[in-house]
Amino acid sequence: MxxxxxxxxxxxxxxxxxxxxxxxxxxxxxxxxxxxxxxxxxxxxxxxxxxxxxxxxxxxxxxxxxxxxxxxxxxxxxxxxxxxxxxxxxxxxxxxxxxxxFRTAVETALDAVMRLRDTASSHDRLFIVEVMGRRSGFLALDVAVAGGAEAVIVPEVQFALGKLIDRLHEARRKGKTHSLIVLAEGVMPALDLRDRIQDTAGYDARVTVLGHIQRGGSxxxxxxxxxxxxxxxxxxxxxxxxxxxxxxxxxxxxxxxxxxxxxxxxxxxxxxxxxxxxxxxx
Structure with a gap:
């Protein structure tokens, strides 16, 4: 025990x-x-x-x-x-x-992401979803692909704020009225990312930290x-x-x-x- x-x-x-x-x-x-x-x-x-x-x-x-x-x-x-x-x-x-x-955690996180997608599309919002992954981005990557995220931020890839902002701008130019970013917790806190995006590009982003809910459940x-x-x-x-x-x-x-x-x-x-x-x- x-x-x-x-x-x-x-x-x-x-x-x-x-x-x-x-x-x-x-x-x-x-x-x-x-x-x-x-x-x-x-x-x-x-x-x-x-x-x-x-x-x-x-x-x-x-x-x-x-x-x-x-x-x-x-x-x-x-x-x-x-x-x-x-x-x-x-x-x-x-x-x-x-x-x-891993697969259970992906399904749990994806369920939350799809619910957030509904409210994001209704209110034309940018959502940042923080998932677990202090040193790796496997969970974030699978959730991003399955959830149709506009961007994923993982520890294995050097973060570039300018590239992220350009991608959000491009999504808007193509007619997207809402966006989703999946963030692995090890890169930075989601609230910090929100502030950097807002200060740089003026986007009003909402943050959801899934936390330990990803570890539980059947x-x-x-x-x-x-x-x-x-x-x-x-x-x-x-x-x-x-x-x-x-x-x-x-x-x-x-x-x-x-x-x-x-x-x-x-x-x-x-x-x-x-x-x-x-x-x-x-």
């Missing part, structure tokens, strides 16, 4: 078939999770490994991002068999085409199926004696690359989707 914090405190509970029955459509995690400053230190990593081995745990499945996988690697070095399953709405883990939670079918496939693959591989791997979706096939792939390489945005925003947004 409670992620790495639970490992340090020996907070282990057996789970039977009845304990996990009926949870496939639930969001969040029944195991709970927590950030752990203690686990960053070697002595606490030793303790966590000792607790696991002492409890007779034959394999540990860690669900999360590259930070969680680095923690799993430390446990592997201490004799614990580990597997990683990529779970993050950011979809920024290298080695896998898709992470658990998972979509894509995520349910992906989680089921990855979970089964991780357990089967551990049972076969494998360790130090992550489950990954590559060309719709489950692969098992080493954990270090997740932090040794940076996953790039799809340039085709970036181009589509440019083409379809005007």
């Amino acid at each position: 409670r992620g790495f914090e639970g490992l340090l405190d020996g907070d282990f509970r057996p789970l039977g078939a009845r304990d996990v029955g009926g949870i496939i459509h639930r969001g969040g995690t029944i195991l709970q999770t927590a950030r752990s400053a203690r686990f960053m230190e070697a002595e606490w990593q030793d303790r966590a490994a000792g607790n696991l081995l002492g409890a007779g745990v034959q394999g540990l499945v860690v669900i999360g991002g590259d930070g969680s996988f680095r923690g799993a690697e430390e446990l592997r070095k201490r004799g614990v068999a580990v597997a990683g399953i990529p779970g993050t709405i950011d979809n920024d883990i290298a080695g896998t085409d898709l992470t658990i939670g 998972p979509c079918a894509v995520d349910i199926i992906l989680a089921s496939r990855m979970g089964a693959a991780a357990v089967e591989a551990l049972a076969a004696g494998k360790s130090g791997f992550m489950t990954a979706l590559k060309d719709n096939t489950i692969d098992l690359p080493v954990l270090s792939v997740s932090w040794e390489t940076k996953k790039p945005l799809d340039p085709e989707l970036m181009r589509l925003v440019e083409v379809l947004g005007l």
Whole structure:
């Protein structure tokens, strides 16, 4: 329970078939999770490994991002068999085409964007929608393409205010009376962007920050199926004696690359989707 914090405190509970029955459509995690400053230190990593081995745990499945996988690697070095399953709405883990939670977050954010589209068109307004993504723009990009946004602003691409203003002007010249900008939170706060646009071009923009609503709710079918496939693959591989791997979706096939792939390489945005925003947004 409670992620790495639970490992340090020996907070282990057996789970039977009845304990996990009926949870496939639930969001969040029944195991709970927590950030752990203690686990960053070697002595606490030793303790966590000792607790696991002492409890007779034959394999540990860690669900999360590259930070969680680095923690799993430390446990592997201490004799614990580990597997990683990529779970993050950011979809920024290298080695896998898709992470658990991403598609659900896209659908959740897109639902809000389409509702905002309705009011934007009714009132001839410019809307800025801030979505999650401190260091990556995968979520913002997918939402922008699916929502027909006039522009998307992501950490991977250098922001240029002049280029954005030119694009908004061009949209107006082509007869668009309302516009939508999707902004990844890691670039700048949406309110700052609104002020810069208003000061430079005079557009009265409205801001919506979706925040943690993107992290909750029942998972979509894509995520349910992906989680089921990855979970089964991780357990089967551990049972076969494998360790130090992550489950990954590559060309719709489950692969098992080493954990270090997740932090040794940076996953790039799809340039085709970036181009589509440019083409379809005007």
